[in-house]
């Protein structure tokens with residue numbers, strides 16, 4: 001039978017192990033061969049690789065820690081934390097989001113069964129640590145845009161681990177400044193985040209409003225997916241209407257299906273000569289029955305496998321950057337939301353590699 005499962009088994013047979021073997025040699029060198037009574041040659045005295053999963057230091061996906069950010073251009077993908085939650089308007093805690101995603105990412109290796117690829121065989125990934133958060137929204141936007149511009153200007157794909165959603169203004173600004181042409185944005189969220197201000201500041205329900213004021217971000221290239229429920233603001237909705245953003249609700253998702261939603265989003269985000277598309281994912285887009293560890297949980301969002309199929313499709317055309325925001329560990333019982341955030345990052349990377357947008 002020609003099932004996807006069968007295909008995945010065929011692909012597994014073709015996966016290269018070159019990088020893995022090279023790494024193993026280095027790990028044994030650095031971690032010392034194991035004591036004499038241990039017979040498995042892959043085991044070392046000090047943990048230096050991916051095993052055991054619960055041990056070792058938690059960089060994202062056990063990637064190398066790159067301490068010197070002037071060398072960020074040497075890798076294809078940089079994971080960077082934005083431990084910032086001063087833009088939160090209700091349940092705080094997302095400053096611990098990057099740490100939680102790094103920790104739970106220990107559950108994963110870099111082989112993706114269905115895609116039949118091992119990320120580490122195709123791309124160089126590094127965790128470059130965190131952006132220094134300053135407890136002031138406006139200064140933080142500057143920190144974020146400087147950091148993201150630095151990564152993008154070095155030709156590296158940024159994966160930003162939030163942080164509350166206010167960071168999106170800074171990250172999108174950083175990408176926009178590092179991009180000559182137009183930038184499109186696809187946002188997965190239960191909320192539009194299109195208010196101008198909240199509590200007199202540019203809080204986490206405002207980033208897309210301000211991003212759409214950037215000179216090379218046309219609101220017509222901004223697509224919001226998964227919107228709905230009882231937490232949106234009328235002024236934000238009117239701003240989205242006035243500016244011509246594309247809004248797709250969960251009812252649209254139900255009626256049109258994930259594949260069609262992805263097609264529409266890509267068509268709009270890439271329209272009129274857009275050069276780069278950024279994907280900003282608020283984990284509250286996932287149904288709160290599954291993923292309560294976030295600032296403003298709202299029932300009726302995506303099921304995990306819907307959101308995973310959607311991000312895979314959205315990445316097929318290539319992306320210029322990705323962020324996952326609003327993982328709030330104090331509310332995240334059993335790390336469910338952090339795990340979803342981690343999984344989303346992995347699936348986006350897998351799709352980018354599979355479709356030769358990274359590591360080609």
Ligand SMILES: [Mn+2]
Pocket residue numbers: 165189191193204282
């Ligand atoms: Mn949001």
